[in-house]
Amino acid sequence: MAVSFWNNLLQITKNRVLQQRGVSLYNYTHGFEEHVIKKKLEQFAGGSINLSKDGNGIGVLTVNNPRLMNAFTGTMMLELQEKVTELENWKEGKGLIIRGAENTFCSGSDLNVVKALSSMQDGVNTCMFIRNTLTRLMRLPLISVALVQGKAVGGGAELTTACDFRLMTPGSEIRFVHKEIGLVPGWGGATRLVQLIGSGNALKLLSGALKVDPERAVSLRLAEEILPSSDETGSLEEACTWLNQYTKGPAEVIQAMKKVVIAGRELHLEAALREEKDIFGTVWGGPAHVQALAQRPKHK
């Protein structure tokens, strides 16, 4: 009895560590055959996910389908997975801003895709696919910010919660509209929302399908700040400036910092402490550490 308890605990911890290292949350043992749902998603084309990376290690990921308020078509869901893989391998990366094209964030799934994939199996598999991708996005070793301009609705609201921080422009809103269409969040957004603002507040936002304006988002600690600008260029510049406060320094140190925070957030204490030790070992004696020691820094 006791042995099987410890074996189970060990297995759970191992699974968590594997998940944290980029292995998918779902696989065929959960009835999830990724290639099958990918083939179906390929049939719903339109829009794109664009990624630009600057020389300072900041990436900007743009959800681009303005005709449908940046709703995700099937091919956009596939492209998001590709971009997340690219970001996982970006050695120089430090920060990421996610935004929508033409000054509005994202209206979730393209409702045409939702209708076409209406069987329970297809609906659940699509959600597993995008939830895997958003879990990997959340675990990127980059400090991520959702720049919420205009509307973040349904899956778009869920996408904001996969980032470390949310910055909102004046007049923008986050709204989990799922109840209005007879659903609950399926992209992992409910789980992340509970972690962000607590179960009581999450239940109110979800069951009331409430519009969350920037002031309310800040008071709920769902958003960090309300940016001064509501125009596309100004707000992007302001989001970059905000992010730059946290991304100064070498990429390997920023990435390690994000990794220790992910471990603290996701693992049980013992496993998190072990993970922190391993990550510490990757920066101890590294170039940034050696150089800093040589300069005998004082932190006044």
Ligand SMILES: CCCC(=O)SCCNC(=O)CCNC(=O)[C@H](O)C(C)(C)COP(=O)(O)OP(=O)(O)OC[C@H]1O[C@@H](n2cnc3c(N)ncnc32)[C@H](O)[C@@H]1OP(=O)(O)O
């Ligand atoms: C598990 C989660 C899965 C999901 O995400 S389910 C999808 C949840 N999202 C929705 O239900 C959003 C539905 N759309 C809306 O409520 C409104 O369009 C929205 C986003 C508040 C914007 O309102 P407005 O600013 O007044 O703009 P609008 O309604 O005139 O929209 C412009 C055109 O975009 C279209 N659109 C917006 N969101 C869409 C979507 N998700 N799928 C498909 N088409 C969508 C909208 O129908 C309209 O097109 P059209 O001009 O009528 O041809």
